């Protein structure tokens with residue numbers, strides 16, 4: 271991965287909420303097709319890091335570039351960049367007043383200016399890919415959590431993003447629905463999608479990640495292959511965290 | 519019962535005037551209220567203060583006082599406008615405050631997560647407002663706006679105090695001639711009931727059509 275230019279590059283990123291220092295000198299580069307899983311205790315800054323990459327959270331210092339382009343401050347340029355960075359949220363955040371199909375076509379029609387017909391065709395293909403083709407005409411509230419999250423993934427994919435960000439995509443799901451979402455994510459990873467995934471699902475990390483980052487107190491304390499990290503964590507913090515999450 | 523037959527035209531005319539007052543006032547109050555809510559939600563402190571001051575001052579005065587100020591105040595500054603218009607202006611200014619607060623809470627009821635999802639798709643701020651915020655908040659505002667409309671209909675009775683011959687004013691005049699207060703005012707009540715039930719029913723139909731299931 272190192273011989274290719276990074277798709278996402280963070281350099282010396284710092285972020286404060288008031289006096290709380292939530293990201294401390296974070297430097298990270300994610301290559302094309304790479305799947306990076308971020309784990310760490312609650313409050314360690316995982317969501318903030320994830321959200322800073324499409325500037326849902328502005329940062330205080332450092333630089334973030336996507337595909338070589340530094341994040342624009344505001345306005346049209348930022349919107350254009352966000353169109354290339356897909357995001358999947360913990361609470362799905364489907365548009366409650368639109369059908370599943372319309373949720374998926376909204377971005378392509380309004381942002382990419384795709385003709386509706388074409389957008390719908392593509393949306394149906396994507397809904398089929400995530401296994402909910404039969405739900406296209408329903409309102410989000412009428413779907414199970416797992417189906418809603420898969421619709422949200424289809425909505426993000428419809429923009430043909432360069433990279434997909436996931437912030438705890440399965441944390442709001444009942445256990446029996448977690449796997450249907452993880453399966454979709456695993457298959458995306460296999461197909462070469464660049465992904466940055468905040469998750470507590472260690473099985474997914476082992477299976478799909480190229481690299482695991484361990485965060486604590488706003489810092490990236492460890493970064494390595496899943497095998498290195500899970501079998502031989504370097505820091506006490508990581509060992510402690512792993513012993514807690516793996517033994518419950 | 520002969521009152522009804524004898525004064526049929528007057529009574530219908532009064533009712534028509536009430537309907538006209540309400541139908542002109544509601545959209546004006548709506549537009550003014552939306553503008554006020556934009557002021558109150560806007561990031562510029564001065565504009566926000568203007569919006570807040572308007573709502574606090576106007577909402578806390580009795581409507582009748584507000585209308586009286588317009589009826590008697592405007593000629594003082596050289597503006598003579600018809601009584602009907604004065605009542606419309608007073609009611610609009612007053613009920614705009616309620617529209618403003620309704621719009622504000624409607625907008626606040628839209629899920630922050632959905633707004634973020636729309637931004638994350640690459641929609642510009644104005645597009646986020648048009649495609650997510652506005653459609654959802656309008657849906658949640660149907661019933662409160664209908665309540666405001668009903669209050670406008672009932673509030674238009676204050677026109678009587680200013681000499682506008684709307685329903686209440688007409689009934690009062692008829693009663694002065696016929697001395698049948700119970701019949702006369704019951705008749706007025708019935709007229710208002712027909713109008714307000716119509717509004718309530720229509721709002722119910724609209725609401726069922728556009729409701730957002732969560």
Ligand SMILES: Nc1ncnc2c1ncn2[C@@H]1O[C@H](COP(=O)(O)OP(=O)(O)OP(=O)(O)O)[C@@H](O)[C@H]1O
Nearest residue numbers: 287288290292310311312313314315316317318319
């Ligand atoms: N909008 C905000 N305003 C103030 N503080 C915030 C805000 N968002 C997050 N924080 C704080 O910043 C720190 C990092 O939060 P963040 O959500 O990034 O953590 P996280 O690693 O995602 O945690 P979790 O596993 O609980 O989701 C926390 O202490 C949190 O309380």
Ligand SMILES: [Mg+2]
Nearest residue numbers: 316317318438
């Ligand atoms: Mg989080």
